[in-house]
Amino acid sequence: xxxxxxxxxxxxxxxxxxxxxxxxxxxxxxxxxxxxxxxxxxxxxxxxxxxxxxxxxxxxxxxxxxxxxxxxxxxxxxxxxxxxxxxxxxxxxxxxxxxxxxxxxxxxxxxxxxxxxxxxxxxxxxxxxxx
Amino acid sequence: xxxxxxxxxxxxxxxxxxxxxxxxxxxxxxxxxxxxxxxxxxxxxxxxxxxxxxxxxxxxxxxxxxxxxxxxxxxxxxxxxxxxxxxxxxxxxxxxxxxxxxxxxxxxxxxxxxxxxxxxxxxxxxxxxxxxxxxxxxxxxxxxxxxxxx
Numbered sequence: 290x291x292x293x294x295x296x297x298x299x300x301x302x303x304x305x306x307x308x309x310x311x312x313x314x315x316x317x318x319x320x321x322x323x324x325x326x327x328x329x330x331x332x333x334x335x336x337x338x339x340x341x342x343x344x345x346x347x348x349x350x351x352x353x354x355x356x357x358x359x360x361x362x363x364x365x366x367x368x369x370x371x372x373x374x375x376x377x378x379x380x381x382x383x384x385x386x387x388x389x390x391x392x393x394x395x396x397x398x399x400x401x402x403x404x405x406x407x408x409x410x411x412x413x414x415x416x417x418x419x420x
Numbered sequence: 421x422x423x424x425x426x427x428x429x430x431x432x433x434x435x436x437x438x439x440x441x442x443x444x445x446x447x448x449x450x451x452x453x454x455x456x457x458x459x460x461x462x463x464x465x466x467x468x469x470x471x472x473x474x475x476x477x478x479x480x481x482x483x484x485x486x487x488x489x490x491x492x493x494x495x496x497x498x499x500x501x502x503x504x505x506x507x508x509x510x511x512x513x514x515x516x517x518x519x520x521x522x523x524x525x526x527x528x529x530x531x532x533x534x535x536x537x538x539x540x541x542x543x544x545x546x547x548x549x550x551x552x553x554x555x556x557x558x559x560x561x562x563x564x565x566x567x568x569x570x
Binding site: 347366367 | 434435436437438441503504507567
Protein backbone atom coordinates (compact mmCIF):
# COMPACT_ATOMS: atom_id res chain seq x y z
CA UNK A 290 0.00 0.00 0.00
CA UNK A 291 2.92 2.37 0.58
CA UNK A 292 4.37 1.80 -2.88
CA UNK A 293 1.42 3.23 -4.75
CA UNK A 294 1.48 6.75 -3.28
CA UNK A 295 5.26 7.04 -3.73
CA UNK A 296 5.00 5.89 -7.35
CA UNK A 297 2.24 8.43 -7.85
CA UNK A 298 4.44 11.12 -6.34
CA UNK A 299 7.27 10.12 -8.65
CA UNK A 300 4.95 10.39 -11.61
CA UNK A 301 3.61 13.74 -10.51
CA UNK A 302 7.02 15.30 -9.87
CA UNK A 303 7.86 15.97 -13.56
CA UNK A 304 4.33 17.23 -14.12
CA UNK A 305 4.71 19.69 -11.26
CA UNK A 306 8.11 20.75 -12.58
CA UNK A 307 6.64 21.37 -16.02
CA UNK A 308 3.61 23.21 -14.68
CA UNK A 309 5.12 26.72 -14.68
CA UNK A 310 6.12 26.32 -18.32
CA UNK A 311 2.64 25.11 -19.26
CA UNK A 312 1.03 28.01 -17.41
CA UNK A 313 3.33 30.47 -19.13
CA UNK A 314 2.28 29.08 -22.49
CA UNK A 315 -1.40 29.23 -21.55
CA UNK A 316 -0.97 32.83 -20.48
CA UNK A 317 0.42 33.95 -23.85
CA UNK A 318 -1.75 36.72 -25.21
CA UNK A 319 -4.30 35.60 -27.76
CA UNK A 320 -2.20 35.88 -30.87
CA UNK A 321 -4.34 34.33 -33.25
CA UNK A 322 -6.42 33.82 -36.30
CA UNK A 323 -8.63 31.15 -34.73
CA UNK A 324 -11.94 32.34 -33.35
CA UNK A 325 -12.69 35.91 -32.36
CA UNK A 326 -10.95 36.23 -28.99
CA UNK A 327 -8.04 38.11 -30.52
CA UNK A 328 -10.23 40.75 -32.12
CA UNK A 329 -11.63 43.95 -30.66
CA UNK A 330 -15.26 42.79 -30.63
CA UNK A 331 -16.24 45.79 -32.73
CA UNK A 332 -16.48 46.09 -36.47
CA UNK A 333 -14.27 48.20 -38.65
CA UNK A 334 -14.84 49.06 -42.29
CA UNK A 335 -11.94 49.00 -44.69
CA UNK A 336 -12.10 50.05 -48.34
CA UNK A 337 -9.18 49.06 -50.49
CA UNK A 338 -7.64 47.24 -53.41
CA UNK A 339 -6.52 43.63 -53.14
CA UNK A 340 -2.77 43.39 -53.78
CA UNK A 341 -2.14 39.72 -52.98
CA UNK A 342 -4.45 36.78 -52.43
CA UNK A 343 -3.72 33.42 -50.85
CA UNK A 344 -6.98 31.50 -50.90
CA UNK A 345 -7.66 28.00 -49.61
CA UNK A 346 -7.52 26.00 -46.38
CA UNK A 347 -7.09 26.64 -43.52
CA UNK A 348 -8.45 30.07 -44.55
CA UNK A 349 -7.85 32.72 -47.17
CA UNK A 350 -5.55 35.67 -46.56
CA UNK A 351 -5.59 38.89 -48.61
CA UNK A 352 -3.17 41.78 -48.62
CA UNK A 353 -5.24 44.94 -49.04
CA UNK A 354 -4.03 48.43 -49.83
CA UNK A 355 -6.35 50.86 -48.04
CA UNK A 356 -5.21 54.40 -48.80
CA UNK A 357 -1.69 54.60 -47.36
CA UNK A 358 -2.04 51.54 -45.13
CA UNK A 359 -1.46 47.88 -45.97
CA UNK A 360 -3.81 45.48 -44.19
CA UNK A 361 -3.91 41.72 -43.88
CA UNK A 362 -7.51 40.62 -44.31
CA UNK A 363 -8.52 37.12 -43.31
CA UNK A 364 -11.38 35.71 -45.35
CA UNK A 365 -13.06 32.30 -45.16
CA UNK A 366 -12.15 28.78 -46.15
CA UNK A 367 -13.25 27.90 -49.71
CA UNK A 368 -16.64 26.56 -48.56
CA UNK A 369 -17.40 29.71 -46.53
CA UNK A 370 -16.41 32.03 -49.38
CA UNK A 371 -18.50 29.98 -51.81
CA UNK A 372 -21.51 30.05 -49.46
CA UNK A 373 -21.23 33.84 -49.38
CA UNK A 374 -21.26 33.89 -53.19
CA UNK A 375 -17.60 34.82 -53.49
CA UNK A 376 -15.45 33.35 -56.26
CA UNK A 377 -11.64 33.29 -56.31
CA UNK A 378 -11.82 35.72 -59.22
CA UNK A 379 -13.72 38.26 -57.09
CA UNK A 380 -10.94 38.12 -54.49
CA UNK A 381 -8.11 38.36 -57.02
CA UNK A 382 -5.40 41.04 -56.98
CA UNK A 383 -6.58 44.33 -58.47
CA UNK A 384 -10.18 44.00 -57.26
CA UNK A 385 -11.62 46.73 -55.05
CA UNK A 386 -13.83 45.85 -52.11
CA UNK A 387 -15.18 47.02 -48.79
CA UNK A 388 -14.25 44.70 -45.94
CA UNK A 389 -16.32 44.79 -42.76
CA UNK A 390 -15.04 42.82 -39.82
CA UNK A 391 -13.17 42.82 -36.55
CA UNK A 392 -9.60 44.06 -36.39
CA UNK A 393 -6.93 42.56 -34.17
CA UNK A 394 -7.17 44.02 -30.65
CA UNK A 395 -3.71 45.43 -31.34
CA UNK A 396 -4.55 47.83 -34.18
CA UNK A 397 -0.87 48.11 -35.11
CA UNK A 398 -1.19 44.55 -36.50
CA UNK A 399 -3.33 45.95 -39.32
CA UNK A 400 -5.09 42.58 -39.41
CA UNK A 401 -8.82 42.27 -40.01
CA UNK A 402 -11.01 39.19 -39.89
CA UNK A 403 -13.73 39.84 -42.44
CA UNK A 404 -17.37 39.18 -41.62
CA UNK A 405 -18.79 40.79 -44.75
CA UNK A 406 -17.31 41.81 -48.08
CA UNK A 407 -19.05 44.32 -50.33
CA UNK A 408 -18.10 44.15 -53.99
CA UNK A 409 -19.79 46.40 -56.56
CA UNK A 410 -22.62 47.13 -54.16
CA UNK A 411 -23.34 43.47 -53.43
CA UNK A 412 -22.87 42.29 -49.84
CA UNK A 413 -21.30 38.86 -49.34
CA UNK A 414 -21.88 37.64 -45.80
CA UNK A 415 -19.18 35.25 -44.54
CA UNK A 416 -20.67 35.05 -41.04
CA UNK A 417 -24.43 35.62 -41.36
CA UNK A 418 -24.90 35.07 -37.60
CA UNK A 419 -22.52 37.84 -36.60
CA UNK A 420 -23.40 41.53 -36.60
CA UNK B 421 9.89 23.71 -55.59
CA UNK B 422 7.08 24.92 -53.28
CA UNK B 423 5.19 26.11 -56.37
CA UNK B 424 5.49 22.70 -58.05
CA UNK B 425 4.18 20.99 -54.90
CA UNK B 426 1.31 23.47 -54.62
CA UNK B 427 0.32 22.72 -58.23
CA UNK B 428 -0.26 18.99 -57.55
CA UNK B 429 -3.92 17.89 -57.81
CA UNK B 430 -3.68 16.57 -54.24
CA UNK B 431 -2.51 20.01 -53.06
CA UNK B 432 -5.44 21.63 -54.83
CA UNK B 433 -7.81 19.17 -53.13
CA UNK B 434 -6.28 20.01 -49.74
CA UNK B 435 -6.73 23.74 -50.35
CA UNK B 436 -10.26 23.57 -51.69
CA UNK B 437 -12.09 20.75 -49.93
CA UNK B 438 -13.99 21.17 -46.72
CA UNK B 439 -14.11 17.64 -45.31
CA UNK B 440 -10.85 16.22 -46.71
CA UNK B 441 -8.94 18.99 -44.97
CA UNK B 442 -10.91 18.48 -41.77
CA UNK B 443 -10.34 14.70 -41.88
CA UNK B 444 -6.60 15.04 -42.47
CA UNK B 445 -6.40 17.62 -39.69
CA UNK B 446 -8.14 15.18 -37.35
CA UNK B 447 -5.80 12.36 -38.37
CA UNK B 448 -2.87 14.65 -37.51
CA UNK B 449 -4.27 15.22 -34.02
CA UNK B 450 -4.80 11.47 -33.56
CA UNK B 451 -1.20 10.83 -34.67
CA UNK B 452 0.12 13.38 -32.18
CA UNK B 453 -2.03 12.00 -29.38
CA UNK B 454 -0.75 8.49 -30.02
CA UNK B 455 2.87 9.58 -30.38
CA UNK B 456 3.07 11.90 -27.39
CA UNK B 457 0.75 9.78 -25.28
CA UNK B 458 3.05 6.79 -25.72
CA UNK B 459 6.41 8.53 -25.69
CA UNK B 460 5.93 10.63 -22.54
CA UNK B 461 5.39 7.70 -20.15
CA UNK B 462 8.26 5.82 -21.81
CA UNK B 463 10.59 8.83 -21.52
CA UNK B 464 9.69 9.25 -17.85
CA UNK B 465 10.38 5.54 -17.26
CA UNK B 466 13.77 5.90 -18.99
CA UNK B 467 14.51 8.84 -16.68
CA UNK B 468 13.79 6.71 -13.65
CA UNK B 469 10.11 7.30 -12.92
CA UNK B 470 8.19 4.11 -12.07
CA UNK B 471 11.27 1.88 -11.84
CA UNK B 472 9.15 -0.95 -10.44
CA UNK B 473 7.69 -1.45 -13.92
CA UNK B 474 9.93 -3.65 -16.06
CA UNK B 475 11.16 -1.72 -19.09
CA UNK B 476 11.02 -4.50 -21.71
CA UNK B 477 7.25 -5.22 -21.71
CA UNK B 478 6.47 -1.51 -21.29
CA UNK B 479 8.60 -0.68 -24.33
CA UNK B 480 7.13 -3.59 -26.31
CA UNK B 481 3.78 -1.79 -26.18
CA UNK B 482 4.77 1.89 -26.13
CA UNK B 483 7.49 1.92 -28.81
CA UNK B 484 5.25 0.54 -31.61
CA UNK B 485 2.41 2.84 -30.46
CA UNK B 486 4.69 5.86 -30.67
CA UNK B 487 6.01 4.70 -34.04
CA UNK B 488 2.49 4.30 -35.42
CA UNK B 489 1.56 7.73 -34.09
CA UNK B 490 4.64 9.27 -35.72
CA UNK B 491 3.84 7.56 -39.04
CA UNK B 492 0.25 8.86 -38.95
CA UNK B 493 1.40 12.36 -37.96
CA UNK B 494 4.02 12.46 -40.74
CA UNK B 495 1.62 11.20 -43.43
CA UNK B 496 -1.16 13.62 -42.47
CA UNK B 497 1.40 16.38 -41.90
CA UNK B 498 2.69 16.03 -45.45
CA UNK B 499 -0.85 16.50 -46.78
CA UNK B 500 -1.44 19.56 -44.57
CA UNK B 501 1.89 20.95 -45.76
CA UNK B 502 0.75 20.55 -49.39
CA UNK B 503 -2.09 23.05 -48.81
CA UNK B 504 0.49 25.85 -48.56
CA UNK B 505 4.12 24.74 -48.99
CA UNK B 506 5.52 28.27 -49.41
CA UNK B 507 3.63 29.54 -46.34
CA UNK B 508 4.99 26.78 -44.13
CA UNK B 509 8.56 27.04 -45.44
CA UNK B 510 8.42 30.77 -44.66
CA UNK B 511 7.14 30.26 -41.11
CA UNK B 512 9.92 30.20 -38.48
CA UNK B 513 7.64 28.32 -36.04
CA UNK B 514 7.17 25.52 -38.58
CA UNK B 515 10.89 25.25 -39.29
CA UNK B 516 11.71 25.18 -35.56
CA UNK B 517 9.06 22.51 -35.03
CA UNK B 518 10.47 20.35 -37.81
CA UNK B 519 13.94 20.71 -36.28
CA UNK B 520 12.56 19.37 -32.98
CA UNK B 521 10.78 16.51 -34.78
CA UNK B 522 14.08 15.58 -36.46
CA UNK B 523 15.81 15.74 -33.06
CA UNK B 524 13.20 13.50 -31.41
CA UNK B 525 13.08 10.99 -34.26
CA UNK B 526 16.88 11.01 -34.67
CA UNK B 527 17.42 10.42 -30.96
CA UNK B 528 15.00 7.47 -30.97
CA UNK B 529 16.59 5.99 -34.09
CA UNK B 530 20.11 6.28 -32.71
CA UNK B 531 19.04 4.48 -29.54
CA UNK B 532 17.10 1.69 -31.25
CA UNK B 533 19.56 1.17 -34.12
CA UNK B 534 22.48 1.50 -31.70
CA UNK B 535 22.61 -0.25 -28.35
CA UNK B 536 18.85 -0.75 -28.11
CA UNK B 537 16.82 -0.36 -24.93
CA UNK B 538 18.14 -3.66 -23.54
CA UNK B 539 21.79 -2.94 -24.32
CA UNK B 540 22.05 0.72 -23.29
CA UNK B 541 23.41 1.71 -19.90
CA UNK B 542 21.45 3.62 -17.30
CA UNK B 543 23.02 6.95 -18.20
CA UNK B 544 22.37 6.49 -21.89
CA UNK B 545 18.71 5.65 -21.22
CA UNK B 546 18.28 8.68 -18.96
CA UNK B 547 19.80 10.92 -21.64
CA UNK B 548 17.61 9.40 -24.36
CA UNK B 549 14.47 9.94 -22.24
CA UNK B 550 15.37 13.53 -21.41
CA UNK B 551 16.26 14.36 -25.02
CA UNK B 552 13.02 12.82 -26.28
CA UNK B 553 10.96 14.73 -23.71
CA UNK B 554 12.69 17.99 -24.65
CA UNK B 555 12.01 17.36 -28.35
CA UNK B 556 8.42 16.10 -28.56
CA UNK B 557 6.66 18.36 -26.04
CA UNK B 558 8.04 21.63 -27.48
CA UNK B 559 7.46 20.24 -31.01
CA UNK B 560 3.76 19.85 -30.15
CA UNK B 561 3.61 23.33 -28.60
CA UNK B 562 5.28 25.00 -31.61
CA UNK B 563 3.08 23.05 -34.01
CA UNK B 564 -0.05 24.26 -32.27
CA UNK B 565 1.26 27.85 -32.19
CA UNK B 566 1.56 27.91 -35.99
CA UNK B 567 -2.24 28.17 -36.18
CA UNK B 568 -2.29 31.05 -33.74
CA UNK B 569 0.82 33.11 -34.35
CA UNK B 570 1.92 32.04 -37.85
